[in-house]
Amino acid sequence: MISRRALELATAVLTGGFGVAVVVSSLDNGIGWSSAGVDAGTFPFLTGIIIVLGSLYNLVRGVLPVASLANVPIAITQVELRRLAGLFVPAAIFVAAIPLVGMYVASAFYVFAVLAIPRHQSVPHALAMAGATALALYVVFERMFQVSLPHGALAAAFGL
């Protein structure tokens, strides 16, 4: 269970962290005025400062007991969290697998795993859809639009 407050805080910290990174990184490019006009780092520096200040404001609003936040104490329930993980974790594994086995194999396995393992579809059904997905990707991208999708380290090892 994740409270609305915790989620607000986490997001504010995330945006604030990004802001700090932008500020630090933009200092390398120089800020202020030089012979070439406004230095390259100035604009990012300012946006970074705005992000940090805004995030601080959101952070404080998240900590303070505000009526509108109290109305929705829980942002994500246990069940919802499980559903989220059920979508995101397989998707992340899928993305992580792409460099290794390539887009076609990874997507076919992904579709099969998501459909067959939680028993949403029967195994033959899921197999068929997995095959159809990989085939459709191949036809649309490699053939029709001439976009080469990653074939993966595995295919390279076989010399494909």
Added chain:
Amino acid sequence: MDNLAELLHGFTIAVTAPHLALMAVGVLLGILVGVLPGLGAPNGVSLLLPLTFGMQPVSAIILLSSMYWGALFGGSVTSILFNIPGEPSSVATTFDGYPMARDGRPTTALATAFGSAAFGALVGVILITFLASWVAQVALAFGPAEYFAVYFLAFASFVGMGGAAPIKTVVALAIGFAIAAIGIDTVSGSVRLTMGIDELVKGVSFVVAVMGLFGIGELLVAVEEEFHARAVSSKIDWREVFRAVGRLPRHGVALLRSAAIGCWMGITPGGPTAASFMSYGIARRFSRRGRYFGTGEVEGIISPETADHAAGTSALLPMLSLGIPGSATAAVMMGGLMIWGLNPGPMLFVDSKDFVWGLIASMYVGNIVAVALVLLTVPVFAALMRIPFVVIAPLIVIICVVGAYSVSNSYLDVVMMLGFGVIGYLFKKLFYPLAPLVLAIVIGDKAEDAFRQSMLMSKGSLGIFFANKLVTCLIVAGIALLLLPLVLQLARFWRKPASPAAGATSQEKVII
């Protein structure tokens, strides 16, 4: 009457067999994403974008804009038949559309919605036909300072009128600016904000950001809730369609008022969602039958639908003539324009006449195609709603992954896309607005360049932003919009000390 001649020329471009076929494909795909919950016009358009890179710009924009019309119509279908808004902008349509359909009048509800939507779109297109080239002509005289002022006004109006918490809007905007700055700086040629990752030199493509923010992010929001689609009958009675459309003129006042609200909200970046809510609220207050709203009132369907489509259409006006998109979908399309090698803004009306007028003409034709197709396919798409979400979700993930990869054949983009997905989910969940974030990613660079060029011209003096009447007006209006939320807050505080932020929570629902 130059415009009419140009428009006729546009029709000769738009009304050709391949373009009509593209319109039909676009509209059907649009209805599909509109009908599927968790996918909307911005997602659909961004998912399709990588496929348009090899096309002629006119064909590409006709495909994308037709998809937009289709999505706007498709969103209403599910709102009315299932009480599930397929699009955020058709949430307000559920209030009266679903009760009417449940009462056994689904055809009336659908026909009323489509009829008024078509009217709203028509008003939007007429507005574009007559105003866009004029606005572009005015904008041709703009220098960098004026451009920066216009961008500033656009950003400020998101803060002042976007409906989200102002500071959250500011943070979203600034993050967009920072993301736009990543990579090679166009003015000095130096590399910025790569944070030690060499591959970031190429910058972060907005397609990657949109795929994650709208594709994965929205999917995560959608998967949280379980959808219980309980359809009312989706049979279409053709005679009732014509009768319902024939009854529309009786509600002329509501139609015109909603179209006006829609156009206003579309040109200023209020967006279709805010427009439909606002129009519904105003209709409930002013209609003689206002107290029956929510039980299946005709005007309760007309008002949000007309405003939704008027806003969706007129959002393309500032995109075409100024290079400032009025909605998230328009921002995505504008990114597409830049990828196809066009320069959105007033020069478009000089350099690419065929493109502009072909697009405008295609809006007239596309909306007719959309109305016809949506009526014909209601039963088919209603049946699609029975496909379980678990089957659709992985397919959307794969489309997003492949789309992000194909932008520049980079695996880093895929990983970033997934990261943007998490950000999109968090932002959506906590009512940070996504439209300003996307807008800033798309035009952040241009705004910065305009600012730096004006600074070069004035040798570092901010006085250039107050040098003539036009630029002063724009800047002052922008500052006023920026301060508007603060003033409202103070006024509320002054009137009712320490009142709970009841307004804030009701407002939070209206965010795109």
